[in-house]
């Protein structure tokens with residue numbers, strides 16, 4: 001019985017690790033965009049998850065002043081130019097709420113969250129992308145959109161493709 005429980009725990013831990021490993025591929029990032037509504041003055045949350053290699057250029061914990069400065073500069077760039085990476089409809093603004101680096105063993109991830117606020121309806125408008133303009137190492141982004149009752153997915157390669165928000 002004890003052995004069975006142990007085995008199950010191990011299997012669960014392993015599959016979680018495998019999933020985590022599979023999700024982490026240098027150059028590949030994940031973006032999720034969520035708006036509760038697309039009418040009125042919608043507000044939402046935009047989240048980016050990217051291997052730190054693609055944004056900072058290394059994945060070990062920054063210890064030296066030079067590494068810390070490099071990391072800080074990269075994260076500042078991410079915050080400052082995020083609106084060029086994720087181009088929301090005109091009238092929408094994004095404010096960073098959380099930008100962190102998670103070190104996981106030999107790899108690390110940058111996790112960034114932005115609050116979005118739009119001055120007018122976004123229904124029928126589109127979202128485009130410019131990740132590689134700011135971080136040339138990001139070449140593929142898996143994008144998920146939830147906007148009101150709409151759910152959409154898009155694989156953005158080299159910034160190509162737009163997401164259409166339903167009318």
Ligand SMILES: [Zn+2]
Nearest residue numbers: 051059107108
């Ligand atoms: Zn890595």
